[in-house]
Amino acid sequence: MNSKKISFQGVSKSFPLKDTDFVALSEVSLDIADREFVTVVGPSGCGKSTLMGMAAGLIDPGTGQILIDGRPVAGPGPDRGVIFQQYALFPWLTVRKNVEFGLKLSAISPEERRGRAQRAIDLVGLADFADALPKTLSGGMKQRCAIARAYAVNPEVLLMDEPFGALDALTRVQLQDQLLRTWSQERRTVMFITHDVDEAVYLANRVVVMAARPGRIYKVIDVDLPYPRTEEIRLSPEFGRIRNEVWHSVYHQAPAAPAA
Numbered sequence: 001m002n003s004k005k006i007s008f009q010g011v012s013k014s015f016p017l018k019d020t021d022f023v024a025l026s027e028v029s030l031d032i033a034d035r036e037f038v039t040v041v042g043p044s045g046c047g048k049s050t051l052m053g054m055a056a057g058l059i060d061p062g063t064g065q066i067l068i069d070g071r072p073v074a075g076p077g078p079d080r081g082v083i084f085q086q087y088a089l090f091p092w093l094t095v096r097k098n099v100e101f102g103l104k105l106s107a108i109s110p111e112e113r114r115g116r117a118q119r120a121i122d123l124v125g126l127a128d129f130a131d132a133l134p135k136t137l138s139g140g141m142k143q144r145c146a147i148a149r150a151y152a153v154n155p156e157v158l159l160m161d162e163p164f165g166a167l168d169a170l171t172r173v174q175l176q177d178q179l180l181r182t183w184s185q186e187r188r189t190v191m192f193i194t195h196d197v198d199e200a201v202y203l204a205n206r207v208v209v210m211a212a213r214p215g216r217i218y219k220v221i222d223v224d225l226p227y228p229r230t231e232e233i234r235l236s237p238e239f240g241r242i243r244n245e246v247w248h249s250v251y252h253q254a255p256a257a258p259a260a
């Protein structure tokens, strides 16, 4: 087991823009430990999705290196489950079939596929809806289905890009608790992007605050609060103190040093 599960080493990324290059990420270095839960916050356009997309192998690497378990990322792989804001479920398949779908590429028997899908469905609390079609589910249930699908493949790393962004505030809080329950039962390394400062603090071991122009890491803030996280913790002075620190780092960022 590698204690550095995900390692970004001097990662920069530019996109062509008219006759120049737009620097989306500049020299990002970050190690995420095995089974750590890291959240990433920062202003719009600071490169959060680009960073995660590169770790997922969905965006071409720029310069620098991204290592998963010490190996450079060379495309998507079953070691990484990716969950986006849009549920990306197949509307014509039931919850169970949606969850099983992700396992079709694995060389496992249909019985094992079914068993693993059922376990993941149980894990996210959707057992009563296993045979329902997505259109009959609420947004929160759809997202739980997407999480179950990612978990069923048994990836060591979960990359989540604003997975709760489209949900109402109450459902969002409920899904945060659900995700933490799932994570505590089957611990994975999680990198989770959010715009919500409370969510970032509530879920994480560490919050990575990014800054824009160029996209870079601005500050990394430890969240020294015990798990399981509870409402009591959410309302505690210590939570408030960390939340204020993250808030300040996101909304009152010092400008970037001018390029030499």
Ligand SMILES: Nc1ncnc2c1ncn2[C@@H]1O[C@H](COP(=O)(O)OP(=O)(O)OP(=O)(O)O)[C@@H](O)[C@H]1O
Pocket (backbone or CB within 6 Å): 015, 016, 022, 024, 042, 043, 044, 045, 046, 047, 048, 049, 050, 051, 215
């Ligand atoms: N394929 C692309 N071509 C050109 N520019 C891009 C491309 N993808 C991203 N960018 C630019 O790179 C920057 C970072 O984008 P990215 O989506 O990673 O930011 P983000 O922090 O996730 O933003 P948001 O919080 O709004 O989702 C943005 O300025 C964006 O316009």
